Amino acid sequence: MTISEDSSARPRGTGTGAAWDDAPCAVVAVDPSGVVVGANTVATGLLPQAVPGARLEEAVPHWLADAHRRLTASPSPLSGPGEPPGGEAGGRILRAHPARGGNGVVVWWLLDDTELRLAEDALRGERERTAFLAEVSETLSGTLNVERCMEATVRLAVRHLADAAVLIAPAAGRRLPVTYSAPDGPVHGTVEADPETVPGLSEALQGFPPAPSRWIDPALLPDWVVPPRFDGPAGSVVVTPLPGHGVPAGALVLLRRTGHTAFSRSEEIFARLFAARAGAALSAARLYAEQAAITETLMRELFPPKLRRVHGVEFAGGYRASELKEWVGGDFYDLHPAAGPDEESLIVLGDVCGKGLEAAVLTGKIRNTLHALLPMADDHPRMLGLLNGALVSSHHTRFATLVLASAARVENHIRLRLTSAGHPPPLIVRADGKVEEADTRGSLIGVLPRIRARTATVELAPGETCLLYTDGITEARGGPLGGEMFGERRLKDALGECAAMPAEAVVERVQMLAGQWVAGRSHDDMAVVAITAPRTVHLSAVDGHTRGRYTA
Amino acid sequence: MTPMHRPSFALAAETGPGTARLRVTGDLDYETTEELVGAVRLHLGGRPAPDDLHLDFAALSTCDSTGLSGLLLIHRLAGVHGTRLHLDNRPSFLERFLEITGTLEYLTAPPEQETPGQPGEPEQRPGAL
Numbered sequence: 001m002t003i004s005e006d007s008s009a010r011p012r013g014t015g016t017g018a019a020w021d022d023a024p025c026a027v028v029a030v031d032p033s034g035v036v037v038g039a040n041t042v043a044t045g046l047l048p049q050a051v052p053g054a055r056l057e058e059a060v061p062h063w064l065a066d067a068h069r070r071l072t073a074s075p076s077p078l079s080g081p082g083e084p085p086g087g088e089a090g091g092r093i094l095r096a097h098p099a100r101g102g103n104g105v106v107v108w109w110l111l112d113d114t115e116l117r118l119a120e121d122a123l124r125g126e127r128e129r130t131a132f133l134a135e136v137s138e139t140l141s142g143t144l145n146v147e148r149c150m151e152a153t154v155r156l157a158v159r160h161l162a163d164a165a166v167l168i169a170p171a172a173g174r175r176l177p178v179t180y181s182a183p184d185g186p187v188h189g190t191v192e193a194d195p196e197t198v199p200g201l202s203e204a205l206q207g208f209p210p211a212p213s214r215w216i217d218p219a220l221l222p223d224w225v226v227p228p229r230f231d232g233p234a235g236s237v238v239v240t241p242l243p244g245h246g247v248p249a250g251a252l253v254l255l256r257r258t259g260h261t262a263f264s265r266s267e268e269i270f271a272r273l274f275a276a277r278a279g280a281a282l283s284a285a286r287l288y289a290e291q292a293a294i295t296e297t298l299m300r301e302l303f304p305p306k307l308r309r310v311h312g313v314e315f316a317g318g319y320r321a322s323e324l325k326e327w328v329g330g331d332f333y334d335l336h337p338a339a340g341p342d343e344e345s346l347i348v349l350g351d352v353c354g355k356g357l358e359a360a361v362l363t364g365k366i367r368n369t370l371h372a373l374l375p376m377a378d379d380h381p382r383m384l385g386l387l388n389g390a391l392v393s394s395h396h397t398r399f400a401t402l403v404l405a406s407a408a409r410v411e412n413h414i415r416l417r418l419t420s421a422g423h424p425p426p427l428i429v430r431a432d433g434k435v436e437e438a439d440t441r442g443s444l445i446g447v448l449p450r451i452r453a454r455t456a457t458v459e460l461a462p463g464e465t466c467l468l469y470t471d472g473i474t475e476a477r478g479g480p481l482g483g484e485m486f487g488e489r490r491l492k493d494a495l496g497e498c499a500a501m502p503a504e505a506v507v508e509r510v511q512m513l514a515g516q517w518v519a520g521r522s523h524d525d526m527a528v529v530a531i532t533a534p535r536t537v538h539l540s541a542v543d544g545h546t547r548g549r550y551t552a
Numbered sequence: 553m554t555p556m557h558r559p560s561f562a563l564a565a566e567t568g569p570g571t572a573r574l575r576v577t578g579d580l581d582y583e584t585t586e587e588l589v590g591a592v593r594l595h596l597g598g599r600p601a602p603d604d605l606h607l608d609f610a611a612l613s614t615c616d617s618t619g620l621s622g623l624l625l626i627h628r629l630a631g632v633h634g635t636r637l638h639l640d641n642r643p644s645f646l647e648r649f650l651e652i653t654g655t656l657e658y659l660t661a662p663p664e665q666e667t668p669g670q671p672g673e674p675e676q677r678p679g680a681l
Contacts, residue, residue, distance in 0.1 A: 351617070353617035353618055353620070353621050354582070354617070354618055354621065355582065396621075396625070397621045397622075397624040397625040397628060398621055399617070399620075399621060399624070401617075401653060420652075421654075422652065422653035422654050422655070423652070423653075424652060425652075441651075441652075441654065442654050443653065443654030443655065443658070444620075444653045444654060444655060447621075447624045448624075448654075448655070448658055451654070452654060453654075
């Protein structure tokens with residue numbers, strides 16, 4: 001490609017007569033002294049100053065003049081390795097490819113890269129957004145803590161959507177929980193404010209039907225919505241609802257310093273995708289928090305009481321909840337202490353079938369009903385019959401098995417009445433280490449139209465123990481092979497070594513052996529209660545309240 | 553440690569004139585009982601309902617309290633349809649479980665129309681275990 005001296009004198013726009021005159025891209029020829037000697041029609045359209053005779057650095061953008069200087073400074077290669085120089089001119093993005101003409105003239109071919117660059121930018125932007133959304137999902141799904149979820153949402157919003165962000169959660173009473181972005185991390189607070197004071201906020205907080213984002217006049221923004229230490233006035237403000245799983249997750253207020261009040265179309269879609277993810281994560285965290293609170297309340301109510309010595313009868317209990325943390329467990333025990341030394345204390349140990357909330361509700365019902373039936377405790381079968389009548393439902397066949405034990409001290413013995421309602425019979429540990437099953441049988445509670453129960457009367461001599469347990473102990477799987485049940489045989493053998501032990505020690509021993517048996521494997525709830533006749537007692541001291549005066 | 557090879561749960565059904573037979577293999581527990589109850593409902597829902605429903609437990613491995621709750625429900629459903637329930641080939645552990653819980657006689661006695669529950673019971677889950 002060459003140009004001649006005279007062609008350089010042609011007027012602009014009329015072409016130079018060279019081969020590139022009608023080229024579909026811009027072409028500019030520059031002589032060794034840095035003066036433009038020719039430009040084709042496309043070039044003069046883009047670079048109106050680039051007319052023959054003009055100095056290159058005055059006629060073209062810096063990037064091209066710089067590239068020319070670098071090229072003429074280096075002696076040989078036309079274009080070095082790497083990217084050809086490029087930049088903007090006349091609203092287009094150009095890439096400059098130099099070619100040597102005759103007499104030291106350099107011909108710059110300026111290829112229009114605009115569409116390609118735009119496509120590349122769009123692709124890069126899309127990739128960044130996708131990566132960001134993946135990060136959003138990962139960050140937000142990583143926590144079920146509402147506060148941390150709110151913090152993450154605000155932090156992510158500030159990084160990609162706005163200069164500042166405020167997340168307003170649905171009101172707890174009159175106060176709105178708010179998380180603000182701040183230079184050194186989000187801050188929480190609660191604000192007593194009327195959401196109606198921010199246009200679009202109360203709709204967004206109601207969450208249903210889904211409200212669109214709303215650009216509002218920054219002047220209308222109450223102070224409480226502006227994050228602390230937000231520098232400069234808000235140029236534009238948008239209220240974006242966060243859609244939850246059918247429950248409102250809150251609203252995100254985004255503040256920008258600049259005045260342009262609209263997202264681009266892709267930003268708009270992006271903001272919506274972000275809001276959807278944040279909303280889903282927040283409502284999941286909130287539902288989880290609610291459920292955890294309910295579980296905690298139930299647990300507190302259902303947790304077995306601490307047992308103690310009552311009127312010369314030792315009681316001890318141990319409860320090991322299944323570590324399959326699905327929900328509250330189905331085992332329970334309760335002690336209803338005797339009012340006086342001549343009266344009986346009633347202890348109940350039971351196992352409700354099933355798991356979860358339904359089992360918990362049934363457990364609560366049984367414990368409350370039995371409490372109400374205490375005046376009938378002198379007749380276990382009758383008490384169980386009434387309990388059964390209160391529980392039988394035509395809608396399900398959920399049941400419970402339980403053992404009632406009434407215990408009173410008679411001189412230095414303990415007289416026990418034991419009644420099983422579909423439950424493994426209690427075990428009696430005699431002073432000589434013999435272990436007997438109490439002779440009681442009965443039907444489970446809560447399903448059968450009529451139940452049967454037979455009460456056993458047992459005397460405990462000093463040092464003897466009666467053990468009530470749930471099948472979580474005997475059916476615990478483990479042992480050397482991992483899958484074997486602990487079983488009644490092992491339980492009886494273990495109890496045989498518990499003669500003359502205090503009640504607490506018996507419970508600890510049984511729990512320890514069962515724990516070693518399962519050795520960290522999953523197990524069902526395990527509950528044990530020991531009723532023991534103390535070995536040496538000053539009966540005069542026994543009133544259930546003056547612990548420490550025993551000599552046992 | 554030897555891994556345990558416990559048979560997975562399986563049901564096999566056979567029907568004859570006036571009779572339905574379900575063979576239960578594996579563990580009848582929290583995870584599987586619903587399946588058995590569902591299968592029983594299907595058979596009892598046939599027109600006419602079978603006179604006899606046999607549950608064959610020869611290949612049963614374990615039965616927990618949810619499994620027993622399922623059997624009690626099945627007994628109740630059979631009673632409603634006038635179908636006699638038979639618990640066949642009961643392994644000794646099942647026999648013992650039914651004895652301890654005081655349900656053996658109830659589950660194996662001829663059906664009678666039972667009217668459990670009281671009106672206005674707040675539970676809202678018909679058929680729930």
